[in-house]
Amino acid sequence: MALLRLPSVFQVQTGIWHRVVSTGARTRRVRIYRFDPDSDRNPRLDTYEIDMAACGPMVLDVLIHIKNEIDSTLTFRRSCREGICGSCAMNIDGVNTLACTKPCADIRGDVRIYPLPHLPVIKDLVPDLTHFYAQYASVMPWLQTRSPAPPDRERLQSKADQEKIDQPSACILCACCSTACPSYWWNSDRYLGPATLLAAYRWIIDSRDEALGARLDALEDPFRLYRCHTIMNCTEACPKDLNPARAIAQIKKLMIERRS
Amino acid sequence: MSAYPLVDHTYDVVVVGAGGAGLRATLGLAEAGLATACLTKVFPTRSHTVAAQGGISAALGNMGEDDWRFHFYDTGDGGGMVLRAGLPLQDMEFVQFHPTGIYGAGCLITEGVRGEGGFLTNANGDRFMERYAPNAKDLASRDVVSRAMTIEIREGRGVGPEKDHIHLHLEHLGPEVIRERLPGIAESSRIFAGVDVTREPIPVLPTAHYNMGGIPCNYHGEVINPAGGDPDAIVPGLMAVGEAACVSVHGANRLGSNSLLDIVIFGREAARYCAATIKPGAAQAPLRKEVGELAISRLDRLRHANGTRPTAELRLQMQKIMQSDAAVFRTASSLQEGVARLARTIRTLPDIGVRDRSLIWNTDLIETLEFENLLLQAITTMHSALARTESRGAHAREDFPNRDDGAWLKHTLAWVAADGAVRLDYRPVHLATLSDDVQTIAPTARTY
Numbered sequence: 001m002a003l004l005r006l007p008s009v010f011q012v013q014t015g016i017w018h019r020v021v022s023t024g025a026r027t028r029r030v031r032i033y034r035f036d037p038d039s040d041r042n043p044r045l046d047t048y049e050i051d052m053a054a055c056g057p058m059v060l061d062v063l064i065h066i067k068n069e070i071d072s073t074l075t076f077r078r079s080c081r082e083g084i085c086g087s088c089a090m091n092i093d094g095v096n097t098l099a100c101t102k103p104c105a106d107i108r109g110d111v112r113i114y115p116l117p118h119l120p121v122i123k124d125l126v127p128d129l130t131h132f133y134a135q136y137a138s139v140m141p142w143l144q145t146r147s148p149a150p151p152d153r154e155r156l157q158s159k160a161d162q163e164k165i166d167q168p169s170a171c172i173l174c175a176c177c178s179t180a181c182p183s184y185w186w187n188s189d190r191y192l193g194p195a196t197l198l199a200a201y202r203w204i205i206d207s208r209d210e211a212l213g214a215r216l217d218a219l220e221d222p223f224r225l226y227r228c229h230t231i232m233n234c235t236e237a238c239p240k241d242l243n244p245a246r247a248i249a250q251i252k253k254l255m256i257e258r259r260s
Numbered sequence: 261m262s263a264y265p266l267v268d269h270t271y272d273v274v275v276v277g278a279g280g281a282g283l284r285a286t287l288g289l290a291e292a293g294l295a296t297a298c299l300t301k302v303f304p305t306r307s308h309t310v311a312a313q314g315g316i317s318a319a320l321g322n323m324g325e326d327d328w329r330f331h332f333y334d335t336g337d338g339g340g341m342v343l344r345a346g347l348p349l350q351d352m353e354f355v356q357f358h359p360t361g362i363y364g365a366g367c368l369i370t371e372g373v374r375g376e377g378g379f380l381t382n383a384n385g386d387r388f389m390e391r392y393a394p395n396a397k398d399l400a401s402r403d404v405v406s407r408a409m410t411i412e413i414r415e416g417r418g419v420g421p422e423k424d425h426i427h428l429h430l431e432h433l434g435p436e437v438i439r440e441r442l443p444g445i446a447e448s449s450r451i452f453a454g455v456d457v458t459r460e461p462i463p464v465l466p467t468a469h470y471n472m473g474g475i476p477c478n479y480h481g482e483v484i485n486p487a488g489g490d491p492d493a494i495v496p497g498l499m500a501v502g503e504a505a506c507v508s509v510h511g512a513n514r515l516g517s518n519s520l521l522d523i524v525i526f527g528r529e530a531a532r533y534c535a536a537t538i539k540p541g542a543a544q545a546p547l548r549k550e551v552g553e554l555a556i557s558r559l560d561r562l563r564h565a566n567g568t569r570p571t572a573e574l575r576l577q578m579q580k581i582m583q584s585d586a587a588v589f590r591t592a593s594s595l596q597e598g599v600a601r602l603a604r605t606i607r608t609l610p611d612i613g614v615r616d617r618s619l620i621w622n623t624d625l626i627e628t629l630e631f632e633n634l635l636l637q638a639i640t641t642m643h644s645a646l647a648r649t650e651s652r653g654a655h656a657r658e659d660f661p662n663r664d665d666g667a668w669l670k671h672t673l674a675w676v677a678a679d680g681a682v683r684l685d686y687r688p689v690h691l692a693t694l695s696d697d698v699q700t701i702a703p704t705a706r707t708y
Binding site for chain 2: 036037038056067068069071072073075076079080081082083085086087101122123124126129133172173
């Protein structure tokens with residue numbers, strides 16, 4: 001059996017231990033991955049002791065507390081702080097999720113926070129999403145039509161047709177699903193991954209879209225679509241309770257249907 | 261500034277900010293064939309219109325020969341940029357409080373909840389809005405509901421162990437209505453308040469939500485800077501749309517969804533107006549050499565700021581001042597105190613400290629740049645509110661409870677000097693419609 005280990009420059013080393021001065025009854029240890037792109041040092045794991053009585057309940061509250069009160073160099077993405085924008089996706093307690101909707105109370109022991117896995121790290125908890133966004137753009141995630149628009153109204157659809165796109169439209173592009181997928185870890189250069197395929201599906205089933213054939217053609221490829229092996233980590237990880245695995249299965253079904 | 265290698269880019273139009281209005285303008289500009297750059301701090305699909313941070317979407321076009329635009333080389337906050345360029349902000353005293361932010365978390369619960377039949381109660385279980393607004397009740401405008409809630413809490417009828425918030429009920433609507441018509445509400449309430457909305461009320465509190473004020477502009481989006489006796493004089497080449505702008509269609513107040521006007525009308529109009537006045541690829545006057553140096557020197561100064569006061573500490577100080585002295589209800593004494601306390605905060609600015617010196621993803625620096633912008637706007641709010649000795653729209657003075665159209669039917673303009681000194685002036689309100697299809701409606705007292 002091959003022995004796999006990280007090259008030495010990637011190995012995470014023990015970092016700084018920030019102790020609280022007065023230890024309250026509700027002190028918790030938070031361990032955070034740090035990477036400083038300006039130095040040639042290895043990434044490290046810093047430890048912060050946090051008095052939870054002085055801090056909000058969510059993991060994002062803890063990160064903001066640390067940035068405000070202990071260490072202003074700690075770097076992470078955040079915006080809406082209510083699970084809408086998808087900015088603060090990270091790996092918390094071994095699971096990809098949104099820091100803003102993850103209560104610390106749901107975590108036993110130390111709170112361990114890493115960037116989303118298998119993406120290049122720009123700094124601390126900020127991964128490089130350039131490739132992820134390029135894949136999203138590649139499925140042309142907008143309405144494509146050939147027929148002229150009605151002169152006097154919008155392009156309408158029935159309530160039943162609208163409900164089909166309800167769920168897939170609710171994706172916030174946080175990338176929790178794609179970066180939880182082992183197939184994506186191995187083949188993200190060519191496999192589109194669950195988030196992008198969910199976006200593709202959202203337009204494939206939109207009754208107003210008129211590019212179904214071209215959309216399916218673009219996915220008919222051993223890697224782009226068929227690297228999905230139904231592992232289901234995507235659906236497990238989605239912080240919005242969406243089902244990318246089902247969407248991918250539906251696309252595969254449409255592929256078979258149009259062949260027969 | 262050899263420490264900062266600069267690359268110059270040339271575009272027909274530069275849009276600063278990718279909120280709904282900025283994106284709508286960008287779409288229209290691109291459709292019109294104009295080379296357009298849209299600058300944003302957050303990836304554009306991250307739903308700004310839901311996750312809006314308020315007041316950062318400003319559009320900027322180079323329509324004229326003038327080169328005002330060259331002062332605006334940051335990607336910072338629209339209002340702060342305008343003030344630093346010596347231009348005024350308008351009507352900054354009008355800050356809307358949304359009545360139903362989740363207690364503790366601040367996430368907003370849409371008034372669609374009350375539209376569907378949800379209602380508010382105090383500690384006695386009274387539907388108190390019936391007393392404050394006998395007709396509209398829980399559907400009265402946001403300022404009225406926010407003030408009523410504040411009075412209930414202040415008079416000891418708040419709910420919870422601290423009696424410091426209010427209950428919002430939708431249990432009676434039934435799970436079907438909640439699931440179908442109020443998607444997201446059940447989820448937010450469960451996550452942020454630990455509440456099952458089909459069984460129990462949501463704890464809520466008025467939450468600062470929206471600035472009616474902003475960069476004064478006309479209905480094309482052109483920025484106004486009164487000059488030479490003309491109260492509507494424009495700044496050639498500079499436009500503003502979205503929350504950053506103050507077209508003032510809704511005056512001193514606003515209702516839910518009013519912001520959509522900024523997207524579907526003014527975002528679109530800004531693009532249409534640019535398309536009608538700029539030729540794609542038209543030659544542009546060369547930049548003056550010192551252009552951009554102001555912005556670079558500001559960035560460099562704060563990046564190496566070595567003081568003892570962390571940005572977060574001063575920001576919290578500012579937030580506390582705004583919360584206590586320019587809240588839902590205001591008085592001369594609270595506002596005077598606010599003016600003095602903000603002046604003290606400004607005097608501590610030279611002692612601000614930034615620890616992250618990196619040029620890669622330096623959020624310590626970004627937050628400091630943003631804080632300076634916020635502070636400039638906060639002082640315009642405080643000074644404008646102190647000067648307006650009446651109550652109008654979202655501006656409620658306990659010492660001047662009535663609206664005074666004789667003295668105060670006018671826009672406030674506020675300029676801030678480099679040392680933080682504020683100068684106020686006023687300009688008339690446009691009351692007439694632009695169309696003969698509808699009659700102009702004279703202002704009357706609001707009753708609910």
